[in-house]
Amino acid sequence: MSIDERALVEQAIQHDSRAFAQLYDRYVDKIYKYIYYKTGASASVDDLTAQVFLKAWESIGNYRWTEHPFAAWLFRIAHNLVIDYYRTRRETVPLEDLALEDNITPPLDELAQSHLTSAMLRQAIAQLTEDQQQVIVLKFIDGYEIDQVAKLLGKDSRAVRSLQHRALGALQRILSKSKAQP
């Protein structure tokens, strides 16, 4: 994490609105994408994204700079809001719908050759485990490095690499299955 960001966070803690606005500019796209891929209802993405920053502003005074980056704190707020969203607004997905079929032969590069839309990806990501979702979104959608994802999630890099492996495999199987059943 850069010194620049640490200075901004320290200023924001003192309720410096310009500093907080810069942090907002820096993270709004990432938080928006994170929420988009973690929720199924597009109408809620704007609202939840705004709530993340409003909550962050309300509680920035409680934030203390530690080894965990500011982004981790922000994503934690987003994560908690997404969980609340599912608790209150979305019906539970039956477990059988989440089961993956292991006997599907994955078509080599077929996915790369056909265009994957954000809507298709969102539906597929929703079928991953919670940890797998986090890794796919943070690594491949938000563009963080493995080490950064590990810090954001509070895990070690080895565990995140393993999650990345399993998440890509699961996602590939889900999308292959959906392609096979139009």
Next chain:
Amino acid sequence: MIDLILEDCLKDIRDGHATLADCLAKYPDQATELAPLLGMASALQAVDEVKPSLEFRQATRARLVALSSQPVRREHSRQTWFSFMRSSRAYAAIALALVIVMFGLSAAIVDASSESLPGTLLYPVKRATEQAQLFLATDAASQARVHLQIANHRLTEMVALSQQGQDHLAEQTIGEYDAEINNALEITTTQIKQNNSSIQNLTQGLANQQKKLQESQPSSSSEKLVQRALTISGKALGQLSRIKSEAAPSATATEQPTPGTPTPFPTLPALLATPPAAQPTIDLPPSPKFTPPDRGKPSDVPKPTREPKLIPQIKLPNLSPG
């Protein structure tokens, strides 16, 4: 081991040091397992980029800056704030203030923008006002109502554009009408088991739109567009009807209707109670002139801001949060 190899390949491909084929050749024993994983990663890089709209970014930023000039709210003051926000007049007033602050415009200009059409100078102000209203609609019923109002705007614009012969913009507008109706439907569906008034409001709003469309006496050239709007609203009404049928048993069980009363929502005279702002109206000119080309459905919302493109190789964004 495979985890490390996978990450090694992803990095090499991202940095342009290797292609997918190079990686598979470099690790022949793991090639079978690596290929679909790298293919999946490659597909992820080619997915449409999703970004918040400029209007949303600006509105949220303006709200944050406005809030930051006040003391941090406590729980009791938040309740007062949200009580105030429930009023539709409060929505309109604050949305107006937000747009004025955001764009440095006078209230008269914002008001004038309400009649503007796509492609005109004031139209972005109109859209920003709508986004601000949506942003300030904190509960589902209000959000659905605002989406319905916006749908109403799109219908009015569609007819005006068709009169001007702006085929492409009229087609875009009818697509946005469809998207707004879908948004209202989606929100209402999630609320239906808890609050029947939402579906009543949406049903009535759609019925009003249908009535106006049917009374519009469009010219032969614009008949197709009007028919398409009727199909969209009719389809939404059909969906609402199905939702009502499914929700009726639980609703009647809790609300204890009079025996023999056929209406599925006997306890909510929502149509009469709905405030004027929740009753969408549309003024359709009598003789629109427009011949629309065929066009598909609008894309998923929120719309990606980048054109979809296929990237043959993995190209991770060089992005550092620090």
